[in-house]
Amino acid sequence: MYTVASAAEALDRIAPLKTQMDWDNSGLLVGDPSREITKILVALDATLSVIREAEALGAELIVTHHPIIFHPIKSLLAGTPPYEAASRGIAVYSAHTCYDMAAGGVNDALADALGLQNRVPLWEEHPGQEGGRTLGFAGNLPCPMSREEFSGWVEEALGQRPGFVRYLPDAGPEIIRRVAVCGGAGTDCLKDAKPLGCEAYITGDVRHHQYLEAAQMGLLLMDAGHFATENVAMPRLREQLAKALPGVEVLLASC
């Protein structure tokens, strides 16, 4: 028999909470740790539709990447996700920056989807030393590609329609061989891509001036969407949980 607490322990092994950023709020955020679980629903966000889906499926626990409670709250009202989950007796665990950095986490899944080889971390907490936290990857594409071929490659890898990826058409070199990735809002690591020999950097939540900044560095900056660059990891989180909790049905949210 597994409980919400045993699922939380399994998640702490998959994405250790001690590695989360100090501003983050990963962990068990809603629910009763002693409640027995038979079904888990995995989603990028605990939206109201995900909570309704969990209720319809009979899932006692929702596991998300983005924290269901991030900023401290001063009220807990009907119609908000934390209230709606708690009032249905559904627990919510969020593995946010700890899953970004985990081996087999968000950035591993993103780099795998793009077929990146000979990977090195994009950002290291203690450069050159073992054991520190790392974020994102730089790696080689399976073959050199033009900018157009590369944008199509990214769209296909992330299951998105043609034209989904945004970039300045004439930024960076014409042929892309080595790229950096950071799922979600990763433009803070923009400066780390060029020294690692990358011609392109893929992340989400890119602002206009950052495309220009990257172009000045000779780098092709691509916005492949905050959702798309992180949701690519949710099937893997589902698999990791299913393996850690045999007998518990672990499902991927449909929305």
Ligand SMILES: [Zn+2]
């Ligand atoms: Zn995110």
